[in-house]
Amino acid sequence: MTPVSQRITAALVALCGAVCLAAQSESNWSQGPGPNGNFQIDGEAPTEWSVTRDENIRWKITLPETGQSTVTVWGDRLFFTTMKPVQSDSATGKDTVAYCCDANTGEILWKRDMPGRHPSRLSGCFGDSSAPSPVTDGERVCFLNSSGMIACYDFDGKFLWENGSMSAWKPQPFLSNGLLVFTNQIYPTTVEGKFSHEFANASIEFWTQLEALDMKTGKLVWRTSCGSNMTCIPLLHELDGKPVILVGRGGGHSPPERPEGISLIDATNGETLWSLPIKGFGATMTMNMHEGQAVFFNGNEHIWI
DSSP states (O other): OOHHHHHHHHHHHHHHHHHHHTTTTTOOOOOOTTTTTSSOOOOOOOOOBBBHHHHHTTOOOSSSSSSOOOOEEEEEEEEEEOOOOOOOSSSSEEOEEEEEEETTTOOOEEEEEEOOOOOOEETTOOOOTTOSSEEOHHHHEEETTTTTTEEEETTOOOEEEEEEBBBOOOSEEEETTEEEEEOOOOOOOTTTTOSSSSSTTOOGGOOOOOEETTTTTOEEEEEOSSSOOTTOOEEEEEEETTTEEEEEOOSOOOOOSSSEEEEEETTOOOEEEEEOOTTTOOOEEEEEETEEEEEEEEETEEEOO
């Protein structure tokens, strides 16, 4: 990474820290989609800043190599993930580093290595192994390496548990009633860090699925059976007082999940409540609901279900 890229990375972390701290009076930013699970929060945030002129920047630190995770905050702790520094020119990487910083000063309180198994392209346009955001419940924090590692620590950095699942690059993991919900990418990348087309007609055991782990133990609680595209971004919603998740299938890279379309999932057990086949559907979007209706795009159509 060039010095300019390092400075940009550091500035982004500092800016995220400032924004999250400004909103902290209302709630902690405990996961990528925020405390409400919809990327929104009540409160005020900085609207003017300049890294060059050092205006409205609380602090900044220089970080090694690249990293794409959203910064999450709880109290005076700030969490994020970067790729592990490479020792020579490389287009791919699989190891990440989990960070815990003081949210007020930027001091690195602790960091932990997160070794992976399957490579991804460094700074890839769709993400890399560091892309999924950490998730915290205020007592423990889970870091996800998309190359095949999920690890959970307490706020002092004490190891609690780990899981070897691959989380998809683009979706954001989130909490639901004490469960860590993430998109499990079953089939791996090639040695070049790409997804090949060889799994286009793969059977259901190779389908990308949502999984829920007990945040305290790391044990599997449920797994969906309807499948979800690796670039679909599911969010937690509520329907008739029940937590639900909307997922989609279909898109590039010849995904095996069928049929193309959308499904509504019961977030308490992972069961499919209903499915709607949509021929040629591309699920590469954030799956949203509004007032009990599924809202999404299909080509040039805006559809409400």
